[in-house]
Amino acid sequence: MPVSVKICGLSDKAGLEAAVAAGARYVGFVFFPKSPRAVTVEQAAALALEVPMGIAKVALVVDADDATLDEIVGAVPLDMLQLHGRETPERVAEIRARYGLPVMKAVGVASKADLAALDSYAAVADQILVDAKAPAGAALPGGNGLAFDWRLIAGRRWPVPWMLAGGLTPGNLAEAIEKTGARQVDVSSGVESAPGAKDAALVAAFLDAARG
Ligand SMILES: O=C(O)c1ccccc1NCC(=O)[C@H](O)[C@H](O)COP(=O)(O)O
Numbered sequence: 001m002p003v004s005v006k007i008c009g010l011s012d013k014a015g016l017e018a019a020v021a022a023g024a025r026y027v028g029f030v031f032f033p034k035s036p037r038a039v040t041v042e043q044a045a046a047l048a049l050e051v052p053m054g055i056a057k058v059a060l061v062v063d064a065d066d067a068t069l070d071e072i073v074g075a076v077p078l079d080m081l082q083l084h085g086r087e088t089p090e091r092v093a094e095i096r097a098r099y100g101l102p103v104m105k106a107v108g109v110a111s112k113a114d115l116a117a118l119d120s121y122a123a124v125a126d127q128i129l130v131d132a133k134a135p136a137g138a139a140l141p142g143g144n145g146l147a148f149d150w151r152l153i154a155g156r157r158w159p160v161p162w163m164l165a166g167g168l169t170p171g172n173l174a175e176a177i178e179k180t181g182a183r184q185v186d187v188s189s190g191v192e193s194a195p196g197a198k199d200a201a202l203v204a205a206f207l208d209a210a211r212g
Pocket residue numbers: 008009030032035036037038060062084129131140141142143144145146165166167168186187188189190
């Protein structure tokens with residue numbers, strides 16, 4: 001079975017077209033103003049209209065309040081919310097109930113101590129994103145192009161679908177899949193020529209690597 005790919009941090013039509021042409025299963029829009037990949041609600045709404053049926057449109061938010069989420073969900077046709085901040089399991093459940101959209105909770109992993117959180121979130125979210133933990137003081141809570149030690153999650157499984165993220169590239173994807181058993185993967189920096197600029201050739205190479 002092929003590995004499903006999410007291309008995150010799409011902010012222009014060219015990047016989106018590259019992800020669609022290459023065969024991405026999910027496309028992600030980042031609603032975090034400090035990010036080089038940030039989109040406005042208007043930009044995301046326009047991009048979302050270009051996404052063919054069958055490709056899930058994911059809004060990535062960081063500790064968003066209800067007013068912010070109301071605005072995004074009201075304007076952008078979405079298939080999933082990705083929570084990439086310090087949202088508690090209770091807040092995850094609240095957002096899921098309020099918007100009626102599947103919710104994927106990102107959990108940062110740097111050491112064994114971080115693994116318990118994956119179980120807690122897997123009990124309330126529709127999917128979990130197993131990502132590298134952002135370094136202390138990092139400007140961004142994700143999208144830093146850093147990998148974690150994949151051996152930490154080797155053989156681990158959760159009761160919901162999960163995605164592997166963090167520092168994936170066309171060059172290391174095969175090893176990451178082999179070591180973790182991931183059936184879904186998420187990438188942003190590893191398919192960019194500069195922060196925020198998706199590179200069509202790298203996107204295609206990443207999807208090729210996912211197909212094995
Ligand atoms: O990409 C961002 O700028 C970003 C900002 C704030 C929170 C999360 C962000 N990105 C998350 C991702 O793109 C991915 O879900 C994941 O962290 C993998 O990123 P990368 O290591 O760059 O492939």
